[in-house]
Amino acid sequence: MFRRNCMVCNSSDMKEIINLGLHNFADTFLRKEDLEEPEKLYPLICDLCMSCGQVQLRAVTDPKERYMGHDYSYTSSNSxxxxxxxxxxxxxxxxxxxxxxxxxxxxxxxxxxxxxxxxxxxxxxxxxxxxxxxxxxxxxxxxxxxxxxxxxxxxxxxxxxxxxxxxxxxxxxxxxxxxxxxxxxxxxxxxxxxxxxxxxxxxxxxxxxxxxxxxxxxxxxxxxxxxxxxxxxxxxxxxxxxxxxxxxxxxxxxxxxxxxxxxxxxxxxxxxxxxxxxxxxxxxRVERYNELMSSVINKRNRFMEEVHHIKNNGGKIIGVGAAAKGNTMLTYYNLNSGILDFVTDSSPHKQGKYTPATRVPITGDEIFSKYEKPHALILSWNISEQIKAILQKINPNIQFITPWKEHNL
Ligand SMILES: [Zn+2]
Structure with a gap:
């Protein structure tokens, strides 16, 4: 179901500003048995209310479903x-x-x-x-x-x-x-x-x-x-x-x-x-988002060239941080289990599970010690400095890759 009116002022003057394709819920990680089943994917489209400035998602999803798999995921005190x-x-x-x-x-x-x-x-x-x-x-x-x-x-x-x-x-x-x-x-x-x-x-x-x-x-x-x-x-x-x-x-x-x-x-x-x-x-203004999307697409294309180069040379790429925002990025970039070997997370509740839609297995950071020169893609960019310090202790040969311009690691 699509949301046609603004949730704040009820205006129907809504304009599409961002479209990231089909996504599962970002905070729901899959168990091994879930891999046998199809996943529900919803269009991730943002609309702007031209009347009050509210930005909201177009696809209506059921909050009960969104948090059903939430039991073992995010807690306020998790770090x-x-x-x-x-x-x-x-x-x-x-x-x-x-x-x-x-x-x-x-x-x-x-x-x-x-x-x-x-x-x-x-x-x-x-x-x-x-x-x-x-x-x-x-x-x-x-x-x-x-x-x-x-x-x-x-x-x-x-x-x-x-x-x-x-x-x-x-x-x-x-x-x-x-x-x-x-x-x-x-x-x-x-x-x-x-x-x-x-x-x-x-x-x-x-x-x-x-x-x-x-x-x-x-x-x-x-x-x-x-x-x-x-x-x-x-x-x-x-x-x-x-x-x-x-x-x-x-x-x-x-x-x-x-x-x-x-x-x-x-x-x-x-x-x-x-x-x-x-x-x-x-x-x-809608034009601002056209600029944003063309920049996002350019960055994705450039980053994927680097990723393909690494994969063509037999390299290993491991994502770091199985968080909701990481899943938006993995799904939008289509970084699935054919490209990423693992995503690591310190939460024992996430280890052993798989990322939604991209289905990359989740494991602990110690996986980095098993490879000679693994590449690390930090998905939790907001705490990248802390993560980088932890990972370098596990394996000093890790090479960091990132599509985010302000975190040239
Ligand atoms: Zn509005």
Missing amino acids: KFSRKHWEEFANTIISRLSLNPGKLVVEAGSNDGFLTKQFLLRGNKVLGVDPSDYMAKLAEKEGVKTIVGLFNKETARKILSEHGKAGLVIANNVFNHSNEPLEFARAAAEILEDNGTFVYEMPYWYISVKDEKFDQIYHEHVSYFTVKSSAAITERAGMYIHDAEVVDYHGGSLRIYAKLKEGNEEHCEKALKMINDEEREGLF
Whole structure:
């Protein structure tokens, strides 16, 4: 099924800007027995709303299906880097908002509860909401009470009747996953107390476009927010942007602080300046995306020449980091098991599985020690420096290859 109208303003003036072909869900890894079955592939097309600037996926997919295979995949606390980011997040938010201990903090998409727990440890009452029963159980073990379900009007009502209003509602890398972001924002507004804040963050579309990081696009990411589309959605939910900033996570994330509108408050100066920068970058013009796609295609062609040269000379190529964005790249480049020998990942839950659509076997980094001069393609480019240091200890002869211009390894 295709989405014809804007999820934020309902306009039907939608223009196609990006088409990456057919893709499976990026965060679902295949088990050996799944290889005997066909896979569901959906067109990965982004449309731009000419009215409010929202960028969204055209193919509608079922969130339950998207997260069915999620049990053993991504957790908030899966790396030292992300744990540190979420600890800092809690400290920053508490001091910035002068959040009093005892205030209720609700996290939508609370995953394994790692971030929610940071607020618990700092004296707040906390409540998580997550669609995965498995994740909710992990969180409960850590003492984080969790409602299993999507964050919507119904959940908001349940929260209000059982827990009362919240001083802080957080949605990190989850608001952009929602099939109904406007209802999501309205649910957040509904449970906020008068001076409460709704804080959300996700990969910043401005940076993805500027740096040509098309691999942030995958079916789990339904919306690609800018400050402009954030302004449009918060307004429709009765809120305004109180503060906005870019933070160093997922290669550059946008963090928005929204508050309830009580009178005629306006979006803060900083947000208006960021919208100005987005307009100057051309994010709300179709032509900008034509430029982006021709550059992405050129880079792919150049990189594939290098890959074929390596393969023709009997070389081994191993991908590093079985992450969602890596799967967008593997599928779009068609780097399947005929080209990549392995993809490595440190998570024991992913080892032994296969990448979706491209079906490359996943193993541990130690595989690099088995070859004399293997080539490594780092798929998690946002942490490439750390990964490079680890791999060089395993095999100092590794040759790094990359299609990303700013990471000439
Ligand atoms: Zn719109």
